[in-house]
Amino acid sequence: MRKKLSKNGNASSLKDQLIDIFSSYHPLSEELKTQLIQRLKIQQIKTGQYLAIQEQYCYHFYYLAEGILISTTNRNDKQLTTFILANGSFVTSISGMYGQKPSDESIFAVEDTLVIGLHAQDFHYFYQHHPEMNAIMRRIMERCFQEAHERSKMIRLGTAKEKYLYLLEHISEHINRIPFHHQASYLGIREETLKRIYKEIQLDNDESQTADLFERIDHHLQHTNIIYQPKITLKSFARTMDIPAHQISSIIKNKYKKSFNQLIYTLKIEHVKQKLANISDHKHLTLEGIGTEAGFKSRSVFFSEFKKQTGLSPGEYLKKLHQ
Template identity: 30%
Template sequence: MSEHLHYHQANSEDVGLVLDVMRTVHPVDIKLIEAFQQNLLRVQIKKGQILFNENELCEYMYFIVKGALMGCTTHNKRKITTYISVEHDFVSSISGLHGSDYSHEYVVAVEDTQLLAMHNSELNRLFSHHFELNYIFRVVLEKYYKDAQQRAHIIRVGNAKERYLYFAKTNPGYLDRLPLELIASLLNVKTSTLLSIRKSFTLPKNQNEELEEWGKKLEMHVNKQQSFRNKDIRLHALAKDIGISSHRLSVVLNRYFNKSFIDYINQYRINWIKESIRNPEIMQNFTLEALAYSAGFSSRSAFYIAFKKFVGMSPLEYSKNLNK
């Protein structure tokens, strides 16, 4: 399976990234932290490289740090995409979860991908000793199950246009990031059909100008009111503030800014925090966590995950680099 891959001990930053994601579900005790520090591994694969094959045991549970993977199976010599996973997703064999059986699918990199890995033997040992790990993975699996059920439903009953709209809504930015033939395979439509539908949703010039106008109004409002610092901010409330419908604001965010609502707000929060970190007087009086709460984040883990996503390093690293 993965003999061709080179696994290395994960560093403290890697461990912190995984733990921050886990803490969004449930607190993690010190013994579990130590176990992750001792057993978490790092591995990188190139675009097009297979992580594990069909009819093999998948020996690891993976966590995507950067990049994208797709799960595939073959039927009558035809490749079928079963799922797509990107940053901060956990990935393993579905049919052979935790190394329980041979995998019915194979997983391949859509982009150059950085992964963290925990061997199933160690993970299963931790499951037997740590309640919170069982709870965290139960929540993660519930989310994947609901996503898969929703996707299966829309593929069974929805037409090609409905499938396209479903994917665009649930995966903002993916249509520009991922190969169209991959998305077509996932949605079980022809690539030519998907391309035609996508073109039909390309806005004419006057509508693009309207999106730009609303985009600038949104930017002006958010900058002036600093509404991103409200931890309870909601899309419908922001839409009402600038005099637009919730649906229209979603269109502006997805098509003009190419962002989901939460990414749009978190980008503002991170930029505000970066500016604050650059001010020595502020840093003398406030901790990074205090800045995060002041910026609108409701938890430390959400702050660290967003900072890493938008800046590419932890807030502590960013602060140290500025001091250098």
């Protein structure tokens, strides 16, 4: 279950954005927000480093802000990949949740990764003193179980190609950063089979078809209001366009040199910059209101993304623009 978080900005900004994500599940009291700010810990994990190790205890529940994590387990001298997670996911040792028993799996980073963690003791404290945290975690767990059931059904029943297309649909923006052998192990197919399927899909995307699809995608992005929807995702956009998500992701990367989410944020920021350039026509809107109109889900995400792209806060940009 994934919700995006910008990695840019200081620690307080990252924590504020995660609190916004929690708030999207259930309103948080100001007291709980303050305590979360105090107790959330930001951790950087270098490529190859471990977040959890098999047979050891894991005492934290994490939000994956940026990067890719892979979970493996060793059985009878054989390593199996049990899950692959990209930024926007919640993660912990499922078998050893809350540090109650040793973990059955190891979790490590395949690229430099940023996580935000909360200790099991803090969770238990919040459960007892802040009932809203129970509601939030219940909804997060419900979504995680639903997605795990969907994954299990596809991996057990689908053909090799259907399994790979499922993986492409869910993490297409990150697929090229995940080693083939981990993809194959996760899907339960041979690495040679996966490479053959990969080549078949590449051949399917011939140049003429790609050009036609790009024209459709670009027209829809430029001439509809879809980019201003707060909850737009690659998956929802693919359904709207009736184009497979992996094809949209590949075309956008080739044509725009950006991921889908990066492109959407860029278009939103360009819209905001146009509003700020003609601010006299929008005096009824605050800066936060302009961000909301552009489809940003929260003030913190809007301000963080704007500064990432321009080097200035919206207020600083507006002041410089009209000096």
